[in-house]
Amino acid sequence: MKLPSRYKHKRELQADNDDSITNFLALEGYAYRTKLTPKFVNRHIYEPENLNIIRSKIPGVIKKIAVSVGNEVKRGTVLCIVDAMKMHNEICAFQDGIITDVYVKPGQTITKETVLFNIIAVNDEQNISSDNNQASVDI
Numbered sequence: 001m002k003l004p005s006r007y008k009h010k011r012e013l014q015a016d017n018d019d020s021i022t023n024f025l026a027l028e029g030y031a032y033r034t035k036l037t038p039k040f041v042n043r044h045i046y047e048p049e050n051l052n053i054i055r056s057k058i059p060g061v062i063k064k065i066a067v068s069v070g071n072e073v074k075r076g077t078v079l080c081i082v083d084a085m086k087m088h089n090e091i092c093a094f095q096d097g098i099i100t101d102v103y104v105k106p107g108q109t110i111t112k113e114t115v116l117f118n119i120i121a122v123n124d125e126q127n128i129s130s131d132n133n134q135a136s137v138d139i
Helices: 123-135
Strands: 013-014 020-026 030-036 053-055 060-064 076-083 088-092 099-100 116-119
Touching: 076 116
Parallel strands: none
Antiparallel strands: 013 020, 020 030, 053 116, 060 076, 076 088, 099 116
């Protein structure tokens, strides 16, 4: 559909009766109309995951905890085993660090997204100092 002159290089939003929003977008002289549903308009903005917190990705029962507070762990180290639907699932560290908190105990029932451990990365200070060194090098 060819645009009238009022739509050239313009974007307009119009509220509809069904709580959706009609989006008019002009691009290269043509009008495009889309409906933005309430689900889309009210969606949550993505936030990166906090790498210092280990959460459960599945509900289940804690069978074994392999680490304690103060332990230094490497990436891939098994932190605990969760029994979910009669299968043993290993929860592993995804970064090198030191365990600062353990929030669960063996036999505890957990849900999805339950906080299990807190880890402080060992190489955080090294990464910051290496970034500063790279920034000061002239090539």
